[in-house]
Amino acid sequence: MPRTLQRTPRVLASALVSALSLLGPRMSPAQPAPDKAIQGVMNRPEFKHASWGMAFYDLDAGKVVAGVNADRLFIPGSTTKLLTMATALEVMGADHRFRTRVYRTGPVRNGVLEGDLVLRAAGDPNLSGRVRDGNRYAFVDRDHSYGGMPLDGDPLTTLKQLAQQVSSAGIRRITGQVVVDASLFPEGDRELGTRVTLSPMVVNDNVIDIVLTPGSKAGDRVTVQVLPATSYLTVHANLVTADSGTPLLVRSVEDSSSGDRRVIVATGSVPRGAAVNSRWAVASPRRFGEIVFTEVLNAAGIQAVARLGARATDSRTFAAFYTDSLMVAEHVSLPLTAEAVVLLKTSQNLHASNFPLLLPTMAKAAAGQSGFDMAREWLQREGLDTDGAQQGDGAGGDAMFSPLFMTQFLAMVAKKPWAEAFRAALPILGSDGTLALIQPNAPGAGKVFAKTGTYAKYDPLNRRTIVTGKGLAGYFTSRSGKRMAFALYVNNLAVKQGDPADVAGQALGEIASLAWERLR
Structure with missing residues (x-):
């Protein structure tokens, strides 16, 4: 429990500034508070x-x-x-806005894009469901990256809005592939605290939330919700509810043979009470973005496949296509403030x-x-x-x-x-x-x-x-x-x-x- 402040009647003496003021840049280690x-x-x-x-x-x-x-x-x-x-x-400027744009690399004929669909990652940290009232980003006091609960709403909201713009551009099928260009800066390092992967492509803060909700009594099955739900990660859980007051005992093992399809096997127990978030850090944000954006496009009625894993691209591959005439969708972030x-x-x-x-x-x-x-x-x-x-x-x-x-x-x-x-x-x-x-x-x-x-x-x-x-x-x-x-x-x-x-x-x-x- 937070320690409450103990009031004392003593007020700061008038000699505080003269006795404790810094007369120069150096101070004695024994300087009193x-x-x-x-x-x-x-x-x-x-x-x-x-x-x-x-x-x-x-x-x-x-x-x-x-x-x-x-x-x-x-x-x-x-x-x-x-x-x-x-x-x-x-x-960058307090009014800076990130612009995430989607381009086509070929013509559109009778609803068919004869080429690739390329999402150019711009480093926007909020390609998620954070936007509220059109002018602010929502947050929870304990962020989901630290195991807090995910925000209410759909974490793929921004990608779905981009997909609707692609549909409005008259595209119903893509003969090429869905590609994420994440060449703005190198992807792959993990930050030093939560170990989330750094990338200019950031969807749902580059984590997948795995919310474990215990049952009403010991022995009940634990409900598992994966957000966003995507083929990129499958969770097989054998979790039971334990008595309240007992420790959380969840063992997760990643059992994957493919970089594109990850599998987590979770066993153990969750005590009765509040749900917990056993969030998982995305291994490759670029690949995650390609797969979930493709899934969102298909859900919007656009036939598409994600970039083939064996297909290599670099910062020069699509540079010639980044023109206004070939842009089919754009998401503009809120100001940097x-x-x-x-x-x-x-x-x-x-x-x-x-x-x-x-x-x-x-x-x-x-x-x-x-x-x-x-x-x-x-x-x-x-x-x-x-x-x-x-x-x-x-x-x-x-x-x-x-x-x-x-x-x-x-x-x-x-x-x-x-x-x-x-x-x-x-x-x-x-x-x-x-x-x-x-x-x-x-x-x-x-x-x-x-x-x-x-x-x-x-x-x-x-x-x-x-x-x-x-x-x-x-x-x-x-x-x-x-x-x-x-x-x-x-x-x-x-x-x-x-x-x-x-x-x-x-x-x-x-x-x-x-x-x-x-x-x-």
Whole structure:
């Protein structure tokens, strides 16, 4: 259960700024926290071996007013996504829209396309059923990529809309094949958190949801729903319902002889209670896209077959056909600020990991320039010292930041034209996204807008999980009216009882609420 904030009558002393203000970029590791109550959180027994870092930046005064180890590098987890998303908004533009287009490679005669149908993947992370009311993307607080429940609705909505456009173009049969051109950047690497495959082709976040719903009593058969339902994946399940309170015991074995047709055999038990999502990461998003789009086309009354597996194509194969006269369908995404909500609220790893690969393709990049090169050049143009940062992926599996750098970065972002949309896309303490269950009863609940971050690994020596990086960074306007950017990090935490990630997360949320309540 979330730890509730313990109120104390003590308010922040007027000497806070003079005693704890940063007089320069260097700080002593022994620098006290900016409040006795915050120091009390840090001094709890469970944090005996952990390392703390934090900084609070007054946006109106333009300076860091207090902190602990603010210039030291910390493992930040997914607070890295703050840089990833902001860099995309700056380089690609807040109003950028992905355009996924479908082309024909031959003429259409009497309803017959004499050639191939090619879907050109544009890197849109939301070829799914996320669109709501035509102007926003839906999300659930715990994204399905992390085992949360899938969104209500059809995950193939966007592909079905493209298929209807193909039908409206008068195409009823295709003599060639259905091909996905995923050459925008190389496909195949898996992102470092959820292990989902990176690709410019993204359907349903490149996962297939396998929802397991237990029966009403022990021994009942477990209902299995696969979303989207496709020949690409078949699930054979022999699962029974177990008593509530017992652990989930599901063993899944992939038994496949073909890269185009995957089979999962699942055995075990699911305890009575809520359904669980044993989602499966798609092995080849390009191939998945070809198969499901072909199935959608056939369902729309268009006879089609997917590209033959033995047929090789590259970025040059269809380049001559990418003209307006040969385009038969197009999906235009919502603005990039709408994607920021999905990425930041849910900490969507695949979306974030794709952006450094997308940036050089979406902007005028120099030869050999990577997305990280573009990020560094932007940050340095803005006057930030990147010695306080290290980043090797978009999601946070390979990164380090100092609290000082992170707050200065957030202060710079706060001056951008898209700053309010960026802030609004952040999880809200105790309310939504990855902060929905963090300090919901604290005084600062609903008032702190911040990105969470977690990085953990297994410790074989002690047979436990150790959280090597936990972070919280974002904005609040304090109870006294101060507009603040902040960054909080705790590294290297293991606990004797409970989940160390939850213990660290609740503590960071508690500190953020204390700072909102007390910082003057």
